[in-house]
Amino acid sequence: MSVSRTLLGLLETGSTHGYDLKRAHDELFRSERPLAYGQVYATLARLLKNGLVSVEGSEAGDGPDRKRYNITDAGVTDLDDWLRTPERPAEYLQNTLYTKVLVALMSHRSAGEILDAQRAEHLGAMREYTRRKQTGDLADQLICDHALFHLEADLKWLDITASRLAELAEQPGLADR
Known part of the structure; x- marks a missing residue:
């Protein structure tokens, strides 16, 4: 901003x-x-x-x-x-969660646990934004919708990544570590 x-x-x-x-x-x-x-x-x-x-x-x-x-x-x-002037969409190609998943896989830790913990955190935030949206004025509803849509997209990514963990762990560079 x-x-x-x-x-x-x-x-x-x-x-x-x-x-x-x-x-x-x-x-x-x-x-x-x-x-x-x-x-x-x-x-x-x-x-x-x-x-x-x-x-x-x-x-x-x-x-x-x-x-x-x-x-x-x-x-x-x-x-x-x-x-x-239109805003450039935020770059999501390298974020902390993605990095944590790869580091967990490289170090033979449970990336699934990381994804599960993050999912719980996202769901908690979604509950809070939903409550805030229900009691807020129109401006509050709009900003909460924005946050909720981004959280929904993140949850979809978490689910897709969780379904690909075994395949991802076999990738060259990750499997060798």
Whole structure:
């Protein structure tokens, strides 16, 4: 996720303070890890330096003055370009689980146990996303659907791999170790 572009998108709805941007981000995107205030202000400083946002003014508060940020025309253009550029699908050709299966086979450990443990982990995550989807608003339902579809694909891979373990163990390079 691009924090800078996300903040630009939030600013496009109207000028605001960094504190309010952080709150809006965490509320809308409900990440497992909320944005840190330091990350928000560091990102705003970069956007300001690059001419994508401007400071509309500042207000006195209990602590330091609160700057009100506004998106610039260059920021709108940057955001528009980012939104129109398709995302490259994630590469799944080398991931940790695949590596664990091969290492287990090479070291004569049970790759089946690794796959079974991972299947249980995926099913637990699916139950959690399903619960969250049932109680969430539309935005929560959409992100949970995204996660559930990816978990379903992973489960299919786990099943196919489990059915091929004996054949995979006979592959040159694995069988010799």
